[in-house]
Amino acid sequence: HxxxxxxxxxxxxxxxxxxxxxxxxxxxxxxTGQPSACGTAREVGTFAHRLPADMTVTNPEHRKYTEEIWRVPSGIIPEKPGYHAVEQDRMLKDGKLNFYWIQVNNNLQAAPSSSGETYPGYCNPENFIVVSDAYPTVTAM
Structure with a gap:
């Protein structure tokens, strides 16, 4: 929209x-600028530095607890946060990231510098971009 x-x-x-x-x-x-950014995104751990329930990846106890709940091998959650959205766009542009899955977010509309940083990476034919959205957003098209 x-x-x-x-x-x-x-x-x-x-x-x-x-x-x-x-x-x-x-x-x-x-x-908030994005769907449910003040609630759901923080609560379910969709950010690179967060785990569900306001836990963080930098806290060893939080990682251990989450690994137990998710029933994944101990140590599988990295202690260093992943890349934030702007850095991911830069990595796409620079060829350091070649697969990107966007879910219910209109990145090209919301990006701070879409023409300079976001758009070039999305147009690179070597990158595989998947967009899952209910609407034909700028990013989906």
Whole structure:
């Protein structure tokens, strides 16, 4: 959806105009920039440096506990965080990352410098990019 900011501004403006804001049961939703970035993404461990339930990959006890819950071999979770999204885009551009699976995120629309850093890597014929989305986003097309 390319009108997300516009739609959110309308919702906020309606709340402001009607005085239905900052009261229990009367508030618009948060503007996070990405789907559920303030809740689900942090809770289920979708970030490179996080594990589910607000645990981090840098904490040995968190890694051990997660490996037990997931029933994976001890030590399989690296102690160093993976690469963040912007770094992954740079790696695609530089040929250091050749497979990228994007799920329900419009990277080309949301990237801080899509023409300079994101787009070149996505257009490289040596890279295999998979986009799983319910909508025909800029990234999916």
């Amino acid at each position: 390319v009108r997300g900011v516009w739609a959110n501004q309308l919702v906020y403006n309606l709340h402001l105009l009607t005085g239905k804001i900052s009261e229990p049961g009367n508030s618009p939703f948060s503007l």
